[in-house]
Amino acid sequence: MTGAVDPTLINLIIFVLAVFVGYHVVWNVTPALHTPLMSVTNAISSVIIVGAILAAGAQTADFGAISGAVAVGLAAINVVGGFMVTQRMLEMFKKKTPKAPRQGDQA
Amino acid sequence: MSANMAVLGYLIASVCFILALKGLSHPESARQGNTFGMVGMAIAIVVTVAIVAQGRLDLILLAMVIGAAIGAYAARRVEMTQMPELVAAMHSLVGLAAVLIAVAVVNNPSSFNMSNPMPMGNKLELFIGTFVGAITFSGSVIAFGKLAGLGKQFRLFSSAPVVFPGQHMVNLILAIVMLGFGGAFFLAPAQPWLPFLVMMTIAFVLGVLIIIPIGGADMPVVISMLNSYSGWAAAGIGFSLNNQLLIIAGSLVGSSGAILSYIMCKAMNRSFFSVILGGFGAAEGAASTGGEERTVRSGSADDAAFLMANAESVIIVPGYGLAVARAQHAVKELAHKLIAKGVTVRYAIHPVAGRMPGHMNVLLAEAEVPYDQVLEMDDINSDFGTTDVVLVLGANDVVNPLAHEKGSPIYGMPILDVAKSRTILVNKRSMAAGYAGLDNPLFYMDKTMMVFGDAKKVVEDIVKGLD
Numbered sequence: 139m140t141g142a143v144d145p146t147l148i149n150l151i152i153f154v155l156a157v158f159v160g161y162h163v164v165w166n167v168t169p170a171l172h173t174p175l176m177s178v179t180n181a182i183s184s185v186i187i188v189g190a191i192l193a194a195g196a197q198t199a200d201f202g203a204i205s206g207a208v209a210v211g212l213a214a215i216n217v218v219g220g221f222m223v224t225q226r227m228l229e230m231f232k233k234k235t236p237k238a239p240r241q242g243d244q245a
Numbered sequence: 246m247s248a249n250m251a252v253l254g255y256l257i258a259s260v261c262f263i264l265a266l267k268g269l270s271h272p273e274s275a276r277q278g279n280t281f282g283m284v285g286m287a288i289a290i291v292v293t294v295a296i297v298a299q300g301r302l303d304l305i306l307l308a309m310v311i312g313a314a315i316g317a318y319a320a321r322r323v324e325m326t327q328m329p330e331l332v333a334a335m336h337s338l339v340g341l342a343a344v345l346i347a348v349a350v351v352n353n354p355s356s357f358n359m360s361n362p363m364p365m366g367n368k369l370e371l372f373i374g375t376f377v378g379a380i381t382f383s384g385s386v387i388a389f390g391k392l393a394g395l396g397k398q399f400r401l402f403s404s405a406p407v408v409f410p411g412q413h414m415v416n417l418i419l420a421i422v423m424l425g426f427g428g429a430f431f432l433a434p435a436q437p438w439l440p441f442l443v444m445m446t447i448a449f450v451l452g453v454l455i456i457i458p459i460g461g462a463d464m465p466v467v468i469s470m471l472n473s474y475s476g477w478a479a480a481g482i483g484f485s486l487n488n489q490l491l492i493i494a495g496s497l498v499g500s501s502g503a504i505l506s507y508i509m510c511k512a513m514n515r516s517f518f519s520v521i522l523g524g525f526g527a528a529e530g531a532a533s534t535g536g537e538e539r540t541v542r543s544g545s546a547d548d549a550a551f552l553m554a555n556a557e558s559v560i561i562v563p564g565y566g567l568a569v570a571r572a573q574h575a576v577k578e579l580a581h582k583l584i585a586k587g588v589t590v591r592y593a594i595h596p597v598a599g600r601m602p603g604h605m606n607v608l609l610a611e612a613e614v615p616y617d618q619v620l621e622m623d624d625i626n627s628d629f630g631t632t633d634v635v636l637v638l639g640a641n642d643v644v645n646p647l648a649h650e651k652g653s654p655i656y657g658m659p660i661l662d663v664a665k666s667r668t669i670l671v672n673k674r675s676m677a678a679g680y681a682g683l684d685n686p687l688f689y690m691d692k693t694m695m696v697f698g699d700a701k702k703v704v705e706d707i708v709k710g711l712d
Contacts, residue, residue, distance in 0.1 A: 156493040160500035166270040169621050172603030180335045182262050183498040186342050186479045188293045193349035194305045195297025202352035207304040209345035212338045214312025221283050222320035230610035231272040
């Protein structure tokens with residue numbers, strides 16, 4: 139065992155471990171929240187915006203940078219839209235505090 | 246910003262994303278989880294912008310502002326019944342972004358700290374990221390069209406399976422050709438545009454072809470699958486850019502989507518493969534009906550109101566029909582009235598009810614139904630035997646007792662055991678068969694009463710009948 143480890147191998151290690159973490163965490167998600175799970179994973183996968191920023195921020199403003207900038211815009215839709223819509227849904231799942239007598243209760 | 250600082254920032258962001266998913270294990274902790282997710286994303290973006298800070302930021306900031314505005318507008322405006330469409334649309338954006346990044350990499354690898362021409366390993370990763378991204382994009386567009394009911398405007402969006410002879414063969418050949426061009430891209434010298442673009446185009450076409458044969462009620466599987474793909478696309482791009490945050494976040498999402506697909510397939514007792522091959526419910530439609538004319542007992546909303554008002558316990562089984570009719574608020578009103586009369590009301594949710602995982606739960610939550618009244622199939626199935634009245638709203642296959650009969654196409658599918666309860670009320674628009682194209686013996690039972698009509702209208706009428 140001599141020499142440096144190929145970075146791709148290190149990435150592979152990270153990948154496999156992350157899949158394991160994802161697997162175990164997601165099995166614990168309650169089925170009632172499967173739709174918010176989809177929208178929040180959607181927002182998380184738009185972390186691809188990181189790659190897009192790197193592409194758009196290239197020193198030479200060429201076709202590749204434009205392409206990257208478009209990708210930034212698309213991913214930004216998802217980042218904001220994904221987290222906001224998840225928030226909106228989760229607000230609905232908030233436990234309703236037993237408010238003052240609800241209408242119809244005394245009927 | 247130094248590379249080490251950046252990677253540490255990415256580590257914090259990754260942990261935040263894991264906490265975001267972990268929070269979803271309970272409705273109470275979920276909002277906190279979502280906040281973690283937002284914090285993680287903010288860190289990731291700030292760190293990355295700092296990395297490119299000596300470059301040109303104007304384009305990036307402009308794109309972010311425009312994107313954020315569109316995203317915020319969509320998230321505020323969307324109705325809960327349109328959630329599946331929104332999710333499909335968002336998957337397509339991730340896919341397209343992955344493809345665009347790949348284009349930028351091919352255009353100038355050196356701006357991503359790669360040697361030019363690209364090393365073989367990076368090319369392989371880029372190839373995987375590109376074709377998964379492209380399939381995610383075009384597949385999600387088709388899924389969006391199907392979910393939004395655009396079939397009338399454009400046939401590929403038809404919610405019925407679109408099949409043609411030799412379909413699977415065409416897909417297989419295209420896939421092989423795509424891999425071939427991928428190989429050419431892999432082996433080509435500098436700037437391998439031609440094989441890259443051909444490979445990308447074929448992947449776009451493939452995405453369309455693999456989703457069109459899949460019918461409406463299989464959408465929960467498709468949408469989870471595309472969810473998974475969008476994650477793998479991000480991970481693939483992460484490999485080619487040597488960016489660990491993309492790899493981690495991508496794999497979290499990829500495995501989440503894969504688990505959801507698995508749960509959905511299991512809830513239909515179908516293999517993932519059979520769903521993907523598609524065409525279900527298209528072929529056997531007419532053939533499987535029993536033949537002899539059977540009569541159903543149909544009643545009015547007032548009859549239904551009378552039965553429910555005199556029951557001790559009621560279970561409501563919502564299905565896609567509830568979403569179509571947007572009847573969730575009316576249903577909540579009904580439950581409210583019944584509870585005020587001392588009736589126990591609960592909701593039973595089948596995992597594949599609706600068009601996406603958890604669809605019914607969100608609709609009921611929107612109508613402010615407390616989540617502890619809403620039970621999953623496994624938790625409530627044993628209670629049907631002791632329930633006085635079950636109200637089935639726009640669900641069909643998920644309550645079809647044929648699932649217990651050997652030889653039926655849906656044999657073995659776990660169902661809600663509605664047939665065991667004392668009285669069954671079924672609301673449907675007509676006697677049309679469900680997605681599986683099967684007749685439903687439940688409708689012909691002596692203790693079943695059909696209430697025909699639009700779910701919202703019928704439920705509102707029942708509410709009036711209770712007064």
